[in-house]
């Protein structure tokens with residue numbers, strides 16, 4: 377089946393789309409770095425369990441500012457870090473210090489609380505030093521894991537599969553018979569696709585998807601998304617026709633089973649209620665090391681703003 381899903385089946389609604397739709401991203405600022413935020417977007421918080429997709433997007437692409445994000449907390453989400461260029465040092469309150477380079481994946485699950493820092497580093501002449509570019513994405517954790525312990529894994533070899541005229545790197549989940557070692561608690565897929573002209577890729581009809589063009593416009597079943605936009609694909613499709621329009625193009629594809637609970641997101645926290653977020657905000661403000669712990673980093677700690685619903 378492809379095309380619109382019957383709205384009467386209860387799977388459409390709540391901000392979900394019945395046909396393929398394009399949403400524009402917006403520029404946001406993290407430290408000295410501009411990012412393109414494609415999710416959340418207007419009227420849409422999640423694609424599967426994906427609740428946050430940022431592309432590092434410096435204004436001056438030839439001379440990007442250094443990546444320096446000091447210690448800050450998370451709850452209730454897993455971060456997926458995937459670089460296009462440059463190298464970065466990840467440090468967290470589990471004591472992890474891990475260098476990440478293009479082609480490698482960092483998956484950090486916050487559970488009830490973690491803190492981390494990210495620092496762009498010069499990894500030497502064998503690696504490009506053109507500045508850190510890449511994607512930082514979050515997955516909302518489910519009730520089964522979001523109150524549990526935090527964790528971090530670095531995956532040096534991410535599986536890759538040829539799929540027609542595309543080379544697909546499987547960051548999360550399964551595609552074309554290849555499964556990522558990155559474990560998630562909800563049916564999820566995350567792909568980095570290098571497309572040569574056009575191809576048709578198989579997708580799961582029980583998943584919803586977002587296609588994120590990175591460097592060139594992409595046609596998704598005839599709907600064109602520009603870099604910096606999000607092409608939303610509703611459940612019900614068994615394949616997608618991807619067309620780089622007589623060129624090579626790179627895109628991220630995120631997808632998964634729609635979440636069955638509505639998430640609350642504020643600052644670096646993902647929860648189900650404001651009370652949960654307020655408690656996490658207070659624990660970070662009060663340096664509750666039982667929850668978030670110190671981070672081995674020289675960078676300055678990032679203080680949380682006051683949630684707008686909290687009276688101080």
Ligand code: MN
Pocket residue numbers: 448450455492644
């Ligand atoms: Mn973070």
